[in-house]
Amino acid sequence: MNDNFSLPPGFLAGLEPLSRRRLLTGSAGLAVAAGSLLALPAEALAASKGLPPGITNLSETEYRVLDKVRIVMLPTQKFSLPSSTEIPVMKNVDVVASRLDGRPRLLLTMAVQAIEYGSVWQFSRFSAMGDSRAARHVSSWQTGNFIQRGIISSLKMMVTFGYWQDPRTWPALEYDGPVTEKWGIRRLGNAPQPRS
Numbered sequence: 001m002n003d004n005f006s007l008p009p010g011f012l013a014g015l016e017p018l019s020r021r022r023l024l025t026g027s028a029g030l031a032v033a034a035g036s037l038l039a040l041p042a043e044a045l046a047a048s049k050g051l052p053p054g055i056t057n058l059s060e061t062e063y064r065v066l067d068k069v070r071i072v073m074l075p076t077q078k079f080s081l082p083s084s085t086e087i088p089v090m091k092n093v094d095v096v097a098s099r100l101d102g103r104p105r106l107l108l109t110m111a112v113q114a115i116e117y118g119s120v121w122q123f124s125r126f127s128a129m130g131d132s133r134a135a136r137h138v139s140s141w142q143t144g145n146f147i148q149r150g151i152i153s154s155l156k157m158m159v160t161f162g163y164w165q166d167p168r169t170w171p172a173l174e175y176d177g178p179v180t181e182k183w184g185i186r187r188l189g190n191a192p193q194p195r196s
Contacts, residue, residue, distance in 0.1 A: 068134055069138070074159065092162035
Protein backbone atom coordinates (compact mmCIF):
# COMPACT_ATOMS: atom_id res chain seq x y z
CA MET A 1 0.00 0.00 0.00
CA ASN A 2 1.31 3.41 -0.93
CA ASP A 3 1.32 5.87 2.01
CA ASN A 4 2.57 8.73 -0.15
CA PHE A 5 -0.86 9.35 -1.71
CA SER A 6 -2.02 12.96 -1.45
CA LEU A 7 -4.93 14.88 -2.93
CA PRO A 8 -4.18 17.64 -5.41
CA PRO A 9 -4.23 21.15 -3.95
CA GLY A 10 -7.71 22.73 -3.97
CA PHE A 11 -9.48 19.37 -4.41
CA LEU A 12 -11.65 19.87 -1.34
CA ALA A 13 -12.02 23.62 -1.78
CA GLY A 14 -15.52 24.83 -0.97
CA LEU A 15 -16.31 21.99 1.43
CA GLU A 16 -15.00 23.76 4.52
CA PRO A 17 -18.42 24.99 5.72
CA LEU A 18 -19.91 21.49 5.26
CA SER A 19 -21.05 20.18 8.64
CA ARG A 20 -21.82 16.59 9.53
CA ARG A 21 -25.55 17.39 9.68
CA ARG A 22 -25.55 19.01 6.22
CA LEU A 23 -23.59 16.08 4.83
CA LEU A 24 -26.06 13.53 6.24
CA THR A 25 -29.22 15.41 5.23
CA GLY A 26 -27.80 16.20 1.79
CA SER A 27 -26.82 12.56 1.27
CA ALA A 28 -30.23 11.34 2.39
CA GLY A 29 -31.98 13.80 0.07
CA LEU A 30 -29.76 12.76 -2.82
CA ALA A 31 -30.46 9.07 -2.12
CA VAL A 32 -34.23 9.66 -2.08
CA ALA A 33 -34.12 11.66 -5.31
CA ALA A 34 -31.94 9.07 -7.05
CA GLY A 35 -34.15 6.22 -5.82
CA SER A 36 -37.28 8.00 -7.02
CA LEU A 37 -35.81 8.65 -10.45
CA LEU A 38 -34.66 5.06 -10.76
CA ALA A 39 -38.03 3.72 -9.61
CA LEU A 40 -40.15 5.83 -12.00
CA PRO A 41 -39.39 3.92 -15.23
CA ALA A 42 -40.07 0.58 -13.55
CA GLU A 43 -43.27 1.91 -12.00
CA ALA A 44 -44.44 3.34 -15.31
CA LEU A 45 -43.76 0.08 -17.15
CA ALA A 46 -45.38 -2.05 -14.45
CA ALA A 47 -48.51 0.11 -14.39
CA SER A 48 -49.20 -0.09 -18.11
CA LYS A 49 -52.32 -2.27 -18.20
CA GLY A 50 -54.25 -0.45 -20.89
CA LEU A 51 -57.58 1.24 -20.63
CA PRO A 52 -60.89 -0.57 -20.27
CA PRO A 53 -63.25 -0.55 -23.25
CA GLY A 54 -65.25 2.63 -23.62
CA ILE A 55 -62.62 4.96 -22.14
CA THR A 56 -61.37 7.11 -25.01
CA ASN A 57 -60.51 10.53 -23.59
CA LEU A 58 -58.57 9.79 -20.41
CA SER A 59 -54.93 8.70 -20.42
CA GLU A 60 -53.90 5.61 -18.46
CA THR A 61 -52.53 7.72 -15.62
CA GLU A 62 -55.66 9.88 -15.48
CA TYR A 63 -57.84 6.77 -15.46
CA ARG A 64 -55.80 5.09 -12.68
CA VAL A 65 -55.79 8.20 -10.45
CA LEU A 66 -59.48 9.05 -10.93
CA ASP A 67 -60.44 5.40 -10.41
CA LYS A 68 -58.48 5.35 -7.13
CA VAL A 69 -60.28 8.55 -6.08
CA ARG A 70 -63.56 6.79 -6.93
CA ILE A 71 -62.68 3.82 -4.74
CA VAL A 72 -61.54 5.98 -1.83
CA MET A 73 -64.14 8.75 -1.97
CA LEU A 74 -67.35 6.88 -2.78
CA PRO A 75 -68.00 4.55 0.19
CA THR A 76 -71.26 3.31 -1.28
CA GLN A 77 -71.48 0.13 0.84
CA LYS A 78 -71.44 2.17 4.04
CA PHE A 79 -74.61 4.06 3.06
CA SER A 80 -76.42 1.32 1.08
CA LEU A 81 -76.03 3.20 -2.21
CA PRO A 82 -75.67 1.58 -5.62
CA SER A 83 -72.10 0.36 -6.06
CA SER A 84 -69.69 2.65 -7.88
CA THR A 85 -68.66 -0.35 -9.99
CA GLU A 86 -72.28 -0.96 -10.98
CA ILE A 87 -72.67 2.70 -11.99
CA PRO A 88 -70.41 3.57 -14.96
CA VAL A 89 -68.64 6.33 -13.02
CA MET A 90 -65.43 6.23 -15.01
CA LYS A 91 -67.26 6.30 -18.37
CA ASN A 92 -69.19 9.34 -17.13
CA VAL A 93 -65.91 10.99 -16.05
CA ASP A 94 -64.47 10.17 -19.48
CA VAL A 95 -67.41 12.00 -21.10
CA VAL A 96 -66.83 15.03 -18.82
CA ALA A 97 -63.14 15.04 -19.83
CA SER A 98 -64.11 14.96 -23.51
CA ARG A 99 -66.07 18.19 -23.08
CA LEU A 100 -63.20 20.17 -21.57
CA ASP A 101 -61.51 22.82 -23.69
CA GLY A 102 -57.73 23.02 -24.09
CA ARG A 103 -56.74 24.91 -20.94
CA PRO A 104 -59.04 23.09 -18.46
CA ARG A 105 -58.01 19.79 -20.05
CA LEU A 106 -54.34 20.65 -19.53
CA LEU A 107 -55.07 21.62 -15.92
CA LEU A 108 -56.78 18.26 -15.36
CA THR A 109 -53.71 16.45 -16.69
CA MET A 110 -51.41 18.53 -14.45
CA ALA A 111 -53.63 17.91 -11.40
CA VAL A 112 -53.61 14.16 -11.99
CA GLN A 113 -49.82 14.14 -12.44
CA ALA A 114 -49.39 16.18 -9.24
CA ILE A 115 -51.35 13.78 -7.06
CA GLU A 116 -50.01 10.66 -8.78
CA TYR A 117 -46.33 11.54 -8.46
CA GLY A 118 -46.59 13.89 -5.48
CA SER A 119 -46.10 10.92 -3.18
CA VAL A 120 -43.02 9.47 -4.90
CA TRP A 121 -40.95 10.51 -1.89
CA GLN A 122 -42.97 7.82 -0.06
CA PHE A 123 -41.81 5.36 -2.76
CA SER A 124 -45.33 4.87 -4.12
CA ARG A 125 -47.56 6.37 -6.76
CA PHE A 126 -51.02 7.41 -5.55
CA SER A 127 -52.79 4.89 -7.78
CA ALA A 128 -50.60 2.04 -6.46
CA MET A 129 -51.36 2.76 -2.79
CA GLY A 130 -53.64 0.58 -0.75
CA ASP A 131 -57.12 1.98 -0.15
CA SER A 132 -56.58 3.05 3.47
CA ARG A 133 -53.22 4.67 2.65
CA ALA A 134 -54.74 6.42 -0.39
CA ALA A 135 -57.60 7.70 1.81
CA ARG A 136 -55.05 9.16 4.24
CA HIS A 137 -53.20 10.72 1.30
CA VAL A 138 -56.41 12.35 0.03
CA SER A 139 -57.18 13.55 3.55
CA SER A 140 -53.74 15.13 3.84
CA TRP A 141 -54.28 16.91 0.50
CA GLN A 142 -57.67 18.15 1.71
CA THR A 143 -55.97 19.88 4.62
CA GLY A 144 -52.79 20.83 2.72
CA ASN A 145 -51.89 24.08 1.02
CA PHE A 146 -54.39 25.82 -1.26
CA ILE A 147 -53.01 24.17 -4.42
CA GLN A 148 -53.40 20.68 -2.93
CA ARG A 149 -56.91 21.50 -1.71
CA GLY A 150 -57.86 22.83 -5.16
CA ILE A 151 -56.49 19.77 -6.95
CA ILE A 152 -58.17 17.18 -4.76
CA SER A 153 -61.46 19.13 -4.71
CA SER A 154 -61.52 19.24 -8.52
CA LEU A 155 -60.81 15.52 -8.87
CA LYS A 156 -63.40 14.61 -6.24
CA MET A 157 -65.97 16.84 -7.97
CA MET A 158 -65.43 15.06 -11.29
CA VAL A 159 -65.80 11.63 -9.70
CA THR A 160 -68.87 12.49 -7.61
CA PHE A 161 -70.50 14.14 -10.62
CA GLY A 162 -69.82 10.95 -12.60
CA TYR A 163 -71.59 8.97 -9.88
CA TRP A 164 -74.62 11.13 -9.05
CA GLN A 165 -75.57 11.91 -12.65
CA ASP A 166 -76.75 8.32 -13.08
CA PRO A 167 -80.55 7.99 -12.49
CA ARG A 168 -80.04 4.81 -10.41
CA THR A 169 -78.49 6.94 -7.65
CA TRP A 170 -81.38 9.41 -7.45
CA PRO A 171 -83.78 7.42 -5.20
CA ALA A 172 -81.23 7.54 -2.37
CA LEU A 173 -81.56 11.35 -2.49
CA GLU A 174 -85.34 11.17 -2.92
CA TYR A 175 -84.85 12.91 -6.26
CA ASP A 176 -87.14 11.79 -9.06
CA GLY A 177 -85.60 13.66 -11.97
CA PRO A 178 -85.70 17.12 -13.49
CA VAL A 179 -89.03 18.88 -13.07
CA THR A 180 -88.74 20.33 -16.57
CA GLU A 181 -89.31 16.85 -18.00
CA LYS A 182 -91.90 15.82 -15.42
CA TRP A 183 -94.01 18.98 -15.82
CA GLY A 184 -93.46 19.35 -19.55
CA ILE A 185 -91.70 22.71 -19.31
CA ARG A 186 -90.26 23.80 -22.63
CA ARG A 187 -86.50 24.38 -22.53
CA LEU A 188 -85.47 27.90 -23.50
CA GLY A 189 -81.75 27.22 -23.79
CA ASN A 190 -79.45 29.87 -22.38
CA ALA A 191 -81.88 32.67 -21.64
CA PRO A 192 -80.39 36.17 -21.33
CA GLN A 193 -80.04 37.69 -17.87
CA PRO A 194 -82.82 40.10 -16.89
CA ARG A 195 -81.92 43.76 -17.30
CA SER A 196 -82.23 46.10 -14.39
